[in-house]
Amino acid sequence: MYGRKACQLVKELTNSESGQLTTFNNDLFAQVIEECEAHFRDLQALFMKMQEEGTSNQTTKNPDHFGAFMHHLSLVRNKRCIMAYVYNRAEVVQNLGWAVELLLPEEIEEKLSNSEKEYFKNHLATLKSYMTDMDIDLAVDMVPPKDPYIKVRVLENMGNVALSDQEANLAMHAILFLRRTDAEQYISQGKMEELTV
Incomplete structure (x- = not known):
């Protein structure tokens, strides 16, 4: 048929x-x-x-x-x-x-x-x-973030680092509010962790 x-x-x-x-x-x-x-x-x-x-x-x-x-x-x-x-x-x-x-x-x-x-x-x-x-990574956030800034804890001492909008001292155990785009590269490398409430 x-x-x-x-x-x-x-x-x-x-x-x-x-x-x-x-x-x-x-x-x-x-x-x-x-x-x-x-x-x-x-x-x-x-x-x-x-x-x-x-x-x-x-x-x-x-x-x-x-x-x-x-x-x-x-x-x-x-x-x-x-x-x-x-x-x-x-x-x-x-x-x-x-x-x-x-x-x-x-x-x-x-x-x-x-x-x-x-x-x-x-x-x-x-x-x-x-x-x-x-010059953008489209695969970073498949779900749009609610806030462009996230709370992170630094896991390794990295010293002074130039970020997109500021220079920050990324000392070990420091807790900071950073732009998501700045923090993601360090989170993926295991140098930071995102803190969720």
Whole structure:
């Protein structure tokens, strides 16, 4: 039956957890592409036959017309299923670009097709290029902060340090209010800790 294999691709998406990737189903994907090519060949053959007979698509409704219509609808449905499969996987891969610094973990990389690996690599390069050009780290705070200043405790003696808006003495065990952007680099290095109320 037409469209069954494409439907299996979409079912595979719905059966997996949201935001999680299953292994790219190359075999089923290739079978759907082959089915699309067969529909296209049959559609072209029916159009050629109708053209040779001199029948009009608009006025004559014969078995060839309905057959062509059926192949066209099957082709469109398969295309929509393939696009949904690829688009949803691309969204997950794109979100990985925000979570992963440089390389994908091996267990995730095994699940990707070659084109998805290339897409991830290009997406990550684009993100890094943009952040470098704009001199901003977009991956720092995925949730907007309520306050631009945070309370921190200094864990290592760093002496006088020039921050974006002031110079501060970062002595060990000092408790300070610093701009979030200034403190995050030291927090990530383990030289400070954020104090929460």
